[in-house]
Amino acid sequence: MATDPAELIHRAQAWLAEDPDPETRDELSKLIEAEDTDELAARFAGTLQFGTAGLRGELGAGPMRMNRSVVIRAAAGLAAYLKAQGDGSGLVVIGYDARHKSADFARDTAAVMVGAGLRAAVLPRPLPTPVLAFAIRHLGAVAGVEVTASHNPPRDNGYKVYLGDGSQIVPPADGEIAAEIAAVRSLADVPRPESGWETLDETVLDAYLARTDAVLTPGSPRDTKVVYTPMHGVGRDTLVAAFARAGFPAPTVVAEQAEPDPDFPTVAFPNPEEPGAMDLAFATARDRGASGVDIVIANDPDADRCAVAVPAPGTPDGWRMLRGDEVGALLAAHLVNKRASGTFATTIVSSQLMSRIAAAASLPYEETLTGFKWLARVDGLRYAFEEALGYCVDPEGVRDKDGITAALLITELAAELKQSGRALTDLLDDLALEFGLHATDQLSVRVEDLSLIADAMHRLRAQPPTALAGLSVTRADDLNRGTETLPPTDGLRYYLSGSPEAGIEAARVVVRPSGTEPKLKCYLEVVVPVASAEALPEARTKADATLASIKADLSEAAGI
Numbered sequence: 081m082a083t084d085p086a087e088l089i090h091r092a093q094a095w096l097a098e099d100p101d102p103e104t105r106d107e108l109s110k111l112i113e114a115e116d117t118d119e120l121a122a123r124f125a126g127t128l129q130f131g132t133a134g135l136r137g138e139l140g141a142g143p144m145r146m147n148r149s150v151v152i153r154a155a156a157g158l159a160a161y162l163k164a165q166g167d168g169s170g171l172v173v174i175g176y177d178a179r180h181k182s183a184d185f186a187r188d189t190a191a192v193m194v195g196a197g198l199r200a201a202v203l204p205r206p207l208p209t210p211v212l213a214f215a216i217r218h219l220g221a222v223a224g225v226e227v228t229a230s231h232n233p234p235r236d237n238g239y240k241v242y243l244g245d246g247s248q249i250v251p252p253a254d255g256e257i258a259a260e261i262a263a264v265r266s267l268a269d270v271p272r273p274e275s276g277w278e279t280l281d282e283t284v285l286d287a288y289l290a291r292t293d294a295v296l297t298p299g300s301p302r303d304t305k306v307v308y309t310p311m312h313g314v315g316r317d318t319l320v321a322a323f324a325r326a327g328f329p330a331p332t333v334v335a336e337q338a339e340p341d342p343d344f345p346t347v348a349f350p351n352p353e354e355p356g357a358m359d360l361a362f363a364t365a366r367d368r369g370a371s372g373v374d375i376v377i378a379n380d381p382d383a384d385r386c387a388v389a390v391p392a393p394g395t396p397d398g399w400r401m402l403r404g405d406e407v408g409a410l411l412a413a414h415l416v417n418k419r420a421s422g423t424f425a426t427t428i429v430s431s432q433l434m435s436r437i438a439a440a441a442s443l444p445y446e447e448t449l450t451g452f453k454w455l456a457r458v459d460g461l462r463y464a465f466e467e468a469l470g471y472c473v474d475p476e477g478v479r480d481k482d483g484i485t486a487a488l489l490i491t492e493l494a495a496e497l498k499q500s501g502r503a504l505t506d507l508l509d510d511l512a513l514e515f516g517l518h519a520t521d522q523l524s525v526r527v528e529d530l531s532l533i534a535d536a537m538h539r540l541r542a543q544p545p546t547a548l549a550g551l552s553v554t555r556a557d558d559l560n561r562g563t564e565t566l567p568p569t570d571g572l573r574y575y576l577s578g579s580p581e582a583g584i585e586a587a588r589v590v591v592r593p594s595g596t597e598p599k600l601k602c603y604l605e606v607v608v609p610v611a612s613a614e615a616l617p618e619a620r621t622k623a624d625a626t627l628a629s630i631k632a633d634l635s636e637a638a639g640i
Contacts, residue, residue, distance in 0.1 A: 088120045092142070095124075098267045099141065101148040101184070108141035130154060130258040132250055132453055133595050136229055136238035139180055146181070146237045148188055149267060154239055155189040155225070156270045157261030159196035161253070162223055164260075167244070168197055170222030173280075175203040175212030177228040177314050177382045178340035179237050182206065185227045188272070195271030198222075201278040206314045206340060207285065208383035209240070210482035214288045215280070217246040217479070231311075231351035231380040232597065234344050246479040247456035251567070285318070291477040292322045295485045297418060301495035302327045305374045307365045308487075309334035311350045311357065312341040313381025319484050326488055328495075331377070334364045344381070352378040352387035352401070352469065362389070362397040375494050375504065379483040385469040386483035388490055390504050402504070405431035405520045405605075407490060408465035409511055410504055411473060414493040415463050416441045422462025425455050428559075428566070428573065429590045429603040430467040433511065433518040440514075449569050450592065452481050467520065467603065509616060516585055516607045517616070519623035523602035523631045525640045533593045533600045536638040540572055540591060545637040549629035551576035551587055559592075576630075578607075583622055585609050589634060600640060604630050 092112050099105045111119055123142025128135050128150055135154055137146045162170065172193045176186040186202055193200035201219065203212060209226050216224040224242040232238070241249050241257065249257070264270065306323075308331035310316040316338055323331055336346050337360055344350040347357045358378060365373040376389035376399055388407050392400035402410075412424060412434045423444040426434050438445035443462075448454035452472065455464040456479040464472040470481030473489050490504075497503055512518075527533060544556050557563065559571035571592035578585045585607040594601050606626045608619045 085115070085117045088117055088124060089115070091124050092120050095142060095149065099147070099149050100152070100267070104141035104147045104149075111141070130157070130254065130261055131595075132248065132254045132451070134238060134240040134249070136232065136236060136596055138235050139237055146239075148181070148184060151185045151239060152188050152192055152267055152270055152272065153261050153264045155192035156196070156264045157257050157259075158223065158225070158241060159193055159198060160260040160263070161257045162198060163196065164256075167222040169199070170244075171199045171201060171219060173201050173203070173212060173215045173219055173221045173224045175209065175215070175224070175226045176206055177209070178206040178342055179227075179229060179381070180234070180342045181237055182227045185237065185239065186225075189225050189227070190277035191272040191274070192270060194276035195273050199278075200276075201280050203284065204280050204282060208315050208318050208379075208484060210384055210478045210480060210484060211285060211288050211318065213242060213246050213478045213480040213482070214291065215284050216242055216244065217477075218284065218287055226382070228382040230382050230384065230596070231349065233349060234342060242480075248451070248453035248480065250453050250457070288477075289318070289321055289325055291474065292485050292488055293325060294477065295474050295489050296326055296492050300492050301499045302492070303329070303498065304491045304495040305329055305368075305372060306331040306491060307334065307361055307368065307373050307376045308332065309337045309358075309361045309378045310340075310383065311347065311352065311378055311381055312337050312339070312344045313350065313379060313383060314340055315379035315383030315483060318383065319379065319487060322484050322488055323491075328488075328491055332364060332368060332373070334361050336360050350381050352380060352385070358387070358389060358399075358401060359397075362399045366398055374498060375491070377487050377491070379487070380469070383483045384481045386471060386486040386490070387469050388504070403520055404465070404467040404469045405433065405518070406508055407469070407486075408467065408471065409433045409437065409518075410493060410507060411465065411471055411486070411489055412437045412463060413507060413511060414489065415473070416443070420462050423458055423460045425458040425461060425464040427451070427455065427466045428571075429592065429601075430465065431518050431520050431605055432588070432607075433515060434465070436515040437511070447565070449566055451595065456480055509613065512610050512616060512619070513613065516609050517619045517623055519606050519608065519620065519627060521604045521627040521631065523604065523634060525600045527598050527600070530598055532640070533598070536600055536640050537570065537572070537591070537593065539639050540637060543637070544572075545574070545633065548574070548576060548589065548633045548637075549587070549626050550582070551579060551584065551626075551630075582626070583608060583619070584626060587626065587630065589630065591634075591638070600638070602631075602634055602638075604634075606630070
């Protein structure tokens with residue numbers, strides 16, 4: 081990191097000289113003119129690191145921000161990697177969302193690919209990320225790029241890379257691409273023609289929509305009344321079209337969040353999991369009346385995630401968000417009922433309930449590290465989910481999480497249950513009775529100073545807890561060392577003993593830094609045996625109290 085003011089100014093001027101974007105040029109010029117060395121030091125402290133999530137960061141000038149210069153270098157590195165792999169004349173498909181600069185980053189990527197001798201095709205307009213993941217396989221591309229920051233704050237953007245199998249990059253590809261990016265000396269060395277790439281027409285979207293029908297059972301009930309929000313993102317048109325093709329009633333779209341808006345004006349964070357993000361959806365559902373809505377569905381801004389809420393009479397909102405683990409289990413049970421075959425998979429931070437559902441159905445089951453970049457690579461995959469609202473229900477079509485097809489499948493399940501006078505919550509009760517109540521919660525701490533996360537992880541490694549909520553830690557895994565089935569990752573996993581006296585069968589905690597946000601995330605699960613339907617309320621109370629106690633003890637142990 082450069083600390084000398086003169087050196088900082090020199091580096092900033094060198095960057096400015098080749099910055100192709102008038103907006104970031106003006107931004108950087110003003111910082112140089114003001115000799116704002118604190119801000120320049122933050123912008124030039126290094127470079128955004130390209131990893132298994134690609135790139136993601138705040139928009140702005142300089143190598144530590146997302147901007148056209150950084151994207152051009154990333155595209156050049158990807159092109160060089162593809163050529164080194166023998167794919168130098170292959171097709172690269174590029175998609176983008178409706179965030180600030182997304183269209184610019186997509187065009188720059190297309191120009192770099194064509195300049196490097198590859199072919200490039202850009203999706204016709206801002207579309208859901210799963211459409212891009214589908215298009216890679218559908219068009220036989222050697223790679224794909226999605227310009228999106230998913231559910232990050234409005235000031236962010238990102239750059240997600242897929243290879244020809246339609247799944248996101250994993251090591252060693254990420255490191256090899258990063259090395260090629262680092263080898264780009266100057267933007268002047270990167271040819272960027274003004275044309276030569278293809279802008280795809282609607283046929284690629286039509287092919288995706290035709291594929292969405294495959295997740296549903298022909299002739300299944302379709303009478304589900306849905307309130308839907310795209311959260312100011314790009315999901316609305318695609319989801320509404322998919323619902324129409326499937327024969328579901330048209331969802332009621334939350335008017336205030338219907339149009340793509342990169343400023344996300346109605347939410348603090350455009351993530352259905354964040355407090356307050358679903359308030360307008362719940363208000364819309366209440367306006368429709370108690371009998372007018374069966375479920376509420378939300379996509380995140382790039383529509384690869386799907387959130388579901390169910391009626392909850394007597395609560396302030398009148399609605400309850402289902403946890404990702406709950407939706408994951410519901411979809412698993414639905415697919416088992418459809419006699420699906422193949423491997424069911426989830427991640428180490430997601431509920432272990434699906435392992436019991438799969439075992440009861442004699443289906444293969446696997447756990448991977450966090451992220452669909454790992455889940456998508458499971459052999460013989462039929463269904464995968466992760467607790468962060470991600471579901472892959474058609475891996476042959478989209479080898480990634482897909483919030484559109486997940487919405488279709490959960491809506492079909494709701495319709496089937498409705499036909500027999502039941503609801504999604506009734507099926508959750510059935511699963512608790514059969515497999516035990518698997519209650520989950522999360523301790524998530526957002527920080528400004530990333531060193532606080534490193535300090536917490538160090539503290540837990542140096543002084544690991546021996547008990548949480550009065551339950552003994554029977555096994556502690558430092559995932560940095562890897563396991564027989566998992567590559568190394570920065571994480572800790574604790575298995576806790578049960579307590580027959582307290583009515584607890586078992587518990588588990590996983591702690592890890594987020595890969596995409598400045599957060600420390602702790603994932604908690606408690607399993608409570610349930611003898612009868614009448615015992616369910618007491619079991620939930622017991623589970624909630626235990627989770628709260630684990631959360632408090634873990635917070636103290638981590639110093640957060």
